[in-house]
Amino acid sequence: MGLIERMMGLVFGSGRNVVAETAEVFRVNAEAQAGREAGLQSAALQQFGQEFRLSQRGWFDRLMDALNRIPRPAMALGTLALFIAAMVDPVWFAARMTGIALVPDPLWWLLGAIVSFYFGARYQAKGQDFRRDLAATISTVPQVVRTIGDIDALRDVTPRNDASGTLQGEEAEHVDNPALAEWRQARS
Known part of the structure; x- marks a missing residue:
């Protein structure tokens, strides 16, 4: 038991933790880092609080803000x-x-x-x-009214079909298509 106690005393020393101290050389102590960050945040909040303290402002400033x-x-x-x-x-x-x-x-x-x-x-x-x-x-x-008028005028020129799909009256005479004329001759 004495040998183990001396070995532990050598590694951990008198109240010291040599393993933890050695590890802190390579990695930050998370608990100590959290303490430092909390202190920094507290100091920043205290500084902001002093900047915006209402007691330092006069009644006119408070009235204008309102x-x-x-x-x-x-x-x-x-x-x-x-x-x-x-x-x-x-x-x-x-x-x-x-x-x-x-x-x-x-x-x-x-x-x-x-x-x-x-x-x-x-x-x-x-x-x-x-x-x-x-x-x-x-x-x-x-310009839009003129364009709409032009579009409406195109409706009057478009040939109309009856139920059978053939052209009606004068519209049939105005079509200039030799293949259609030949087809009509073959049908009649």
């Missing part, structure tokens, strides 16, 4: 309220929408600029692109 959060929910909830108002009292809603229809375009542009301040310039750019695309589409209407 006001900046109002427009988006107010607009979304206001739009939903308009749908509800249209269902509850259609006459009242129609009167208000008629009034909105009388608002001049420059005022709508101003409102668009203000709204784009909150929602980004994308709103205004997409609206202008939509108007430009709409104008381009409307400008092609005469």
Whole structure:
């Protein structure tokens, strides 16, 4: 028993683990690494907490942050309220929408600029692109009408077949096909 005890003492020493210390040279100690990572994460969170501490900000800063959060929910909830108002009292809603229809375009542009301040310039750019695309589409209407007229005119020229599959009357005379003429002569 003394020999085994001395061998173990030599390998593990006085309270030390030589095998574990040797293995740590080649591989990171997972428990120690987890402790270091936890300390690092705790320090980072503490630093972020100090940066965003509300006690360092004044009442004006807090008020401005609160006001900046109002427009988006107010607009979304206001739009939903308009749908509800249209269902509850259609006459009242129609009167208000008629009034909105009388608002001049420059005022709508101003409102668009203000709204784009909150929602980004994308709103205004997409609206202008939509108007430009709409104008381009409307400008092609005469060409589309002419094309449809040309297509309808082609319907009058197309030969029609009866139930037997032979051409009718004058349409049969206008066909320029020697093989068809020979076939007709052979049949008659």
